Amino acid sequence: MGALLGLALVAACEPRVELKPGDPELVRAARQIFDTRCANCHGPHGRGDGPAGRGLSPRPRDFGDPAWQASVDDDRLRRVIVGGGAAVGLSAHMQANPDLEGSPVLVGELIRLVRACAPGQDSKGMSERAGENARAAPSP
Numbered sequence: 001m002g003a004l005l006g007l008a009l010v011a012a013c014e015p016r017v018e019l020k021p022g023d024p025e026l027v028r029a030a031r032q033i034f035d036t037r038c039a040n041c042h043g044p045h046g047r048g049d050g051p052a053g054r055g056l057s058p059r060p061r062d063f064g065d066p067a068w069q070a071s072v073d074d075d076r077l078r079r080v081i082v083g084g085g086a087a088v089g090l091s092a093h094m095q096a097n098p099d100l101e102g103s104p105v106l107v108g109e110l111i112r113l114v115r116a117c118a119p120g121q122d123s124k125g126m127s128e129r130a131g132e133n134a135r136a137a138p139s140p
């Protein structure tokens with residue numbers, strides 16, 4: 001038992017760069033995770049219109065829906081993102097991301113991205129940033 005506990009502690013203490021909220025590198029890391037892992041279903045703006053998302057039933061919701069935003073707390077979003085849809089009784093198509101469990105600050109930043117899809121949210125949100133990317137794209 002003691003040995004088991006010790007092992008768990010060693011694993012938890014492995015050097016891992018845990019960045020602070022608002023750190024540009026953290027913002028970039030979260031954005032990259034969203035683009036590579038989430039956007040395929042949720043769409044680049046979180047509208048639920050990613051290429052894979054459109055074929056699902058139920059489809060991923062529009063994160064821009066203010067009524068939905070108001071109905072969920074961050075704790076639930078954290079459980080969905082880390083544990084997957086099945087963890088909260090949603091579709092299992094919403095995959096778990098167990099590797100993020102040890103990175104609460106990074107998950108917090110992902111939640112901030114999801115929140116930023118709501119209308120009138122902070123201008124550093126994903127719609128705004130995706131817009132920047134879209135404008136930057138055509139240049140060679």
Ligand code: HEC
Nearest residue numbers: 037038041056058059060077080081085090091093094095
């Ligand atoms: C394979 C497709 C797919 C991928 C990839 C995916 N999701 Fe989802 N996600 C879904 C679907 C489908 C739902 C809706 C489930 C339902 O309503 O039953 C969902 C629901 C959610 C919800 C809403 C939960 C609620 O309360 O309604 C959040 C937040 C979420 N996903 C975040 C993410 C994040 C962040 C990522 C990337 C780390 C991600 N998802 C990756 C398909 C996906």
